Amino acid sequence: MMEPVKVGVLGLGTVGAGVVNLLARNGDEITRRAGREIRVTRAAVRSLDRARDCETGAIDIGTDARAIVEDPNIDVVLELIGGDELAYELVMAAIANGKHVVTANKHLIALHGNEIFAAADEAGVVVSFEAAVAGGIPIIKAIRESLAANRIEWVAGIINGTGNFILSQMKFEGVTFEQALAEAQKLGFAEADPTFDVDGIDAAHKLAILGSIAFGIPLSFDRIVTDGIRGIAADDIEYAEELGYRVKHLGIAQRQETGVAMRVHPTLVPERALLANVEGEKNAIMVHGDAVGPTAYYGAGAGAGATASAVVADLIDTARMMSVDPSGRVPHLAFQPDQITEEPILESPDFVCGHYFRVQVADKTGVMAEITRMLAELEIGIEAILQKDPPTAEDDARVIIVTKPAREGTLHEALDHIKALPTTRDGVVHYRVAEFED
């Protein structure tokens, strides 16, 4: 096993605490994949008095961020203090000291990325920033690596969850912009000062990064045409809907005939389109490559867990890069070969899920009661029932039932009973039901 990678964290706020917690909770799983431990050894905070949302355990915590970026025992500096000036200074110092850097700071990258990356290339270190765009959605890696064979035609996305939450509220709850904003603030989706979100600045930071990696152009934040969603009238959302559109706040980077259009603005999107149907605080990004066609990426764009997921992925990538040992490569089956374990793989009777079944029965009083009694006896809950006339056979009825999640073996026991009833006409049609949160 290789040495642990030693990480110094600047900032232990929401995201910093999320990273520390994630490494503590999934440390074994992460080591099974990465082949080496990712260990936070030092952290710098503004004030030692403040309570932390994480178990800081063996982490050496101080207030001197500069000491961390200069510490020869630190391999990777994780910049999570946000904002631009101090973050810029510390990241540049870390680079000058030969440290790799991971950051979630879109503001920093959008404004100073060109200088930062030039300095990093010069110093032979890597600055990673997956968490800077769309939180937990791996859009940077998708564009930089997975779509690297494509000429990218356009990138379009919902890259600010606050704005999308507000627009969803306006549509579904019929509230005004101001009411939706207040709700977002109450739920913690919007800051007390919502300027960066509702005026599109946060989205423009992210779009600057997306446009650059899509087209191979320098980061150009100040060239982005940026309109916010402040003051959108409920009337226009309604008219748009009547015309078959949904209003979404999109960031768009698009090759057009005369150049590249980079813009953040409220946008009418056809209602059947994928982007039109992304609701609440979620993010989604579409990327069109000339070979692959349209692709889409969806998930949580913010929050401690999602952001930490992206940050730790960057830390793992950095760890892999620090080693030329083949065992540091991405393992074929994701986990190190000696960490592949046999887990019990279930046979279908042990599956637990919802079930749909349809049975044709004699259309007599009491048949439905008999079927539902059978389910109740086996403690199978009913989600929905439908009774239908079959296309032929006038004296029959079709009973269609969707159950709540139940063990499949138990469901089959019930179906066997039902099939054996004298009032049952023929075989039972059975399909499984699955509800996966999205």
Place this chain on the structure above:
Amino acid sequence: MMEPVKVGVLGLGTVGAGVVNLLARNGDEITRRAGREIRVTRAAVRSLDRARDCETGAIDIGTDARAIVEDPNIDVVLELIGGDELAYELVMAAIANGKHVVTANKHLIALHGNEIFAAADEAGVVVSFEAAVAGGIPIIKAIRESLAANRIEWVAGIINGTGNFILSQMKFEGVTFEQALAEAQKLGFAEADPTFDVDGIDAAHKLAILGSIAFGIPLSFDRIVTDGIRGIAADDIEYAEELGYRVKHLGIAQRQETGVAMRVHPTLVPERALLANVEGEKNAIMVHGDAVGPTAYYGAGAGAGATASAVVADLIDTARMMSVDPSGRVPHLAFQPDQITEEPILESPDFVCGHYFRVQVADKTGVMAEITRMLAELEIGIEAILQKDPPTAEDDARVIIVTKPAREGTLHEALDHIKALPTTRDGVVHYRVAEFED
């Protein structure tokens, strides 16, 4: 600039031709990103007489696949012959000869991956297979790298485009399974022998791979419970719809209390769910990680372009791994630093897109004619018009227009005219419209 990576291709069918064409078309763009050329130098085909769908140019084409896997001048073997026996033999020989391998062969990986990866690890080479699951969607990289900090709870997806096309046809066209299958065959989405697709075997191959990389278990194709979509009745699709569900053919790998459930079957999915709304031959996969929550990945699951996109991404990754030179790393801004170019970034008057505008006017005969004449004069097409009563001002009307794509400067010229009309009451509300194919 580093030496080109020399690739030997086994098989020049649809995908092989797609790879050769993609490297020819986007070679410069790819080199700008990868920092070195990816060059196909040799190819083996079954018969030299058959016409190829690609410009084979400088490629040395023969019929002896074994000669390629043994050629000391070949760095990477690209296996695109499909099937399992011959492919297995050639891939193992390539590994034994110290070659890295890229393959799009799900059948091969699902059945023989455990042995292949053990041999590759032993030999210190890498076998890449992004194209084996969901074509152009970078799902392998997302799970193996981007979500590596997560404990994966479940993976669920539409991973067979043929089956999804058939189910979409049955729902939207009201046709039977047999009619939908015939249509899929006519359009080239289904093979003459559709067994692998409609019986779920192809999806089970892919699910075996997804389950393994999600949970860190060996590839276990023969443990997957596999039901096909043959014989699904139009009636059940209709009943499901009445109950608020859509029927989709899903591959599901899910941690349950007593073990891992791995299954491919027709599934009722709540109609608002993301997976319920993926139509036609498209693929989509959801992955739930404990930190990131649900994420989704969408795109083309098959076809020459999409598959070639994934294959070439693997070739680029392989090329990066072959070098310890920092210039071979993934560049910060996707393209090599000396390949970042300034492209014209448009100002908003030069944007070309659809436009939505709303204007309040005196409710008099001729006003609408005047507005539409103005648009016609500037050659701005109209997509839709709506006339509404304003909430107050009884003598007024609101005119809402969605235009066809037009230069934004020209649209503003029209709006300036409209604002200046004596019948126009107040300011104009303007939003942009965007239609991005998905």
